[in-house]
Amino acid sequence: MIVSHLSSFAGLxxxxxxxxxxxxxxxxxxxxxxxVEDFDADPEEFAALVAAFRAEVPAEAVQALVIGEWGAAYESPAPLGLLVEAAGEWTALRHLFIADLISEQCEISWITHDDLTPLLRAYPELTTLWVRGGHELRLEPLRHDGLRELVVQTGGLPGAVSRAVAGCDLPGLRRLDLWLGRPDYEGDTTVDDLAELLAGTRLPALRHLALCNADNADEVTRAVAHAPVVRQLEVLDLSKGVLTDVGGEALLAGQPLTHLRRLDLRHHFLSAECAARVVAALPGVDVDVADRQEIQVYGDREYRFTAVGE
Known part of the structure; x- marks a missing residue:
């Protein structure tokens, strides 16, 4: 659950x-x-807000934008067209966060999106793009030389989007965060969908990789443990998911990780013994194994939950 808006973004x-x-x-x-204030507002109200913003704020002062509620985000797609229309004016825009919405406004898995491809093509100098929500999110593989940071936060990330991200040529990208989520929230990303990404050939500058909030964290971790891209990383983030000792053992048996600066495993289902072994195996690495979760049992069934769902 996301309960607060950003107070700063891209250091601003x-x-x-x-x-x-x-x-x-x-x-x-x-x-x-x-x-806009009203989460049920007519989309025209947000369009009027953007028009006023374009009229009153000098274009050169538009370096970073955070898009909040645009009105009925649970059914109306993010107003990417308005941003594309302004691209000719907002040539200084470098940092963009689409859908900084908290759970009271719209659950993360209900936030409705659109195709990101025209937006990225309209802003070739964009360096930071954050997106929250995955419903109806789409992307076509493309080359973008400007991006340095791409963060996609979802309760469930469609495999088609993961494959598209993996198929993009992003030569300058240093940070990539994908919140993979759960199948019941449209999160059907598999290890096969991530294969090209894990090879790292299209991401030569990548130093921070997060494949987190994953219901299939063990499978993802097994793939990561032998992935070529890991050799170039400084930060590996597998947090917020349902990582168990199966994934922990895969990390221990996989390629060396001592070159990492940080390994983030927060919100996990590792046993205390396995967590301690991972920490001991990586002296000098900041290994975060905080927020250990307990398996929840209902009747004869066991349940493990990602940190962020609805």
Whole structure:
């Protein structure tokens, strides 16, 4: 569950835009937040907000944007078209977060999206793209030389999106976060969908890889344990998922990880003994095994849950 909005993004303070607000003569760099108050608002209300923003805020001051509630996000797709229309003006835009919504506004698995491809093509200089939610999310494989950070937070990531990300040429990308999620929230990404990504050939600059919030964390971890891309990483994040001793043993038996600066396994189902062995095997690496979870038993069935679902 996500309960708070960002107060900063890309190292910049998040400042909500309000039509008619007083603006200083010299605007400091900020991350502008665009959001309508009513989660059931007509999409035209958000379009009017964007129009006011374009009219009142100098284009050169639009370096970072955080898109909040646009009205009925549970059924109306993210207004990517409005961002594409403004691309000719917002040539300074480098950092974009689409759908910084908390659970009270819209559960992460209900947030409706659209095709990201036109957006990325419209902003070739974009360096940071965060997206929350995976419902109806789409992407075509493409080359983007600007991106340095791509974060896709979902309760369930469609395999088609994972394959598209893996098929992109992103030569400058240093950080990639994919929240894989659960099958009951459209998360059908398999290890096969991640194969090209794990090979690393299209991501020569990658240093931070997160394949987290995964219901199939053991299978993902087994693949990661032998993946060529791991050799170039500084940070490996397998947190928020249902990692068990099966995955922990795979890490211990896999390729050396002592070159890592950080291994994040928070929110896991490892036994205390296995967690301790992973930590002991990686001296000098910041191994985070906090937030150990207990298996929940209902009747004769056992349940393990990812950190973020609905």
């Amino acid at each position: 303070e998040v400042v909500p835009f309000d039509p008619g607000m007083a603006l200083p003569e010299e605007l400091p760099p900020v991350a502008w937040r665009l959001e």
